[in-house]
């Protein structure tokens with residue numbers, strides 16, 4: 001094998017590897033997928049669009065819908081649009097002062113459970129995710 005074909009072969013293998021790593025899992029929802037892929041960085045709606053193209057090619061309104069919820073790029077989907085269901089958040093530390101119970105702010109879970117799954121062709125999130133509310137908590 002000469003150098004050129006070795007390089008070509010290596011590049012081919014890297015592409016296959018990259019594809020396997022960045023494919024949505026079977027039944028994985030859009031939000032779990034994009035959240036997982038953000039480990040590889042945010043470049044516009046790259047991951048959301050990849051999910052749509054692979055899993056829900058007819059969901060052509062997806063970008064507009066995400067945009068209405070403040071998700072103009074993959075990371076903004078989670079800054080503005082959706083957050084983990086509240087039972088998944090790191091439990092707050094409660095303390096009592098003068099007979100009143102206070103709770104520290106909740107924090108995003110460090111690790112999300114496995115995706116709870118959506119039907120094929122859906123671009124909705126699974127039940128791990130809820131819409132963010134603008135008017136405070138709960």
Ligand SMILES: [Zn+2]
Pocket residue numbers: 042043044073074075076
């Ligand atoms: Zn972003």
Ligand SMILES: [Zn+2]
Pocket residue numbers: 028029030031032033114115116117125126127128
């Ligand atoms: Zn999910």
